[in-house]
Amino acid sequence: MSSRIDVVLRSARRRLRRLPAAQVPDALRRGAVLVDIRPQAQRFREGEVPGALIIERNVLEWRCDPTSDARLPEAVGDDVHWVILCSEGYTSSLAAAALLDIGLHRATDVIGGYHALAGAGVLDELRGEPPAPAALANAGGAVRRWL
Template sequence: MLARARARLTRLPAEQVPAALARGALLVDIRPAAQRAAEGSVPAALVIERNVLEWRCDPTSSARLAEAVGDDVEWVILCSEGYTSSLAAAALQDLGLHRATDVIGGYQALKHVLY
């Protein structure tokens, strides 16, 4: 399942996340609150826990975020190590959000870039 999900994504190395943010991509941290508290937070990220991701990012949902303005939004999904985020990004693509992707290595890789 993970391999099939990743085959559909253009995954971002952590080093490319700052450039993605500069071009307007939205970085979404899907880690649970306890994990963010233990590992650290990412100030530039929107926090949308995994269990509510689809209906918060889907522009057709009545529970969507203000940032979910259409299917051309670039969603960059972040989890701890880059496994759950791949599956989550693929789920967003299934909703028609074809620019959804994730960060290779997740927060564990990104923290070395940001800090």
């Protein structure tokens, strides 16, 4: 028997066009906005993501909603391609579905989260380096924070 949260997660994911880690750089080149919702302690432990906006989960909807007084400059309309990232791709699915609920119809998340980006060498690519064979290094690039 599935737990209630498992049912909610499956329902959220059915509504998303989730991105495999390897497709994230191409989505960013096409104008997607990568948003890291991991808590500060988790980012410190696991590493930063070059170029990602940091928006803590508790304020995500207010920062991404183009009609909110607390919106980010990137929140220019309902067509923004928000790509949400958490550690393993669970919380990000629920967060991306919440963005869909407020009308941001291109919101999605990264399958496998930060761990998938690291494992696929995407962090190196985002830093502008050739992917390392065992790409589990922490990212140290400049990151804008929106708490």
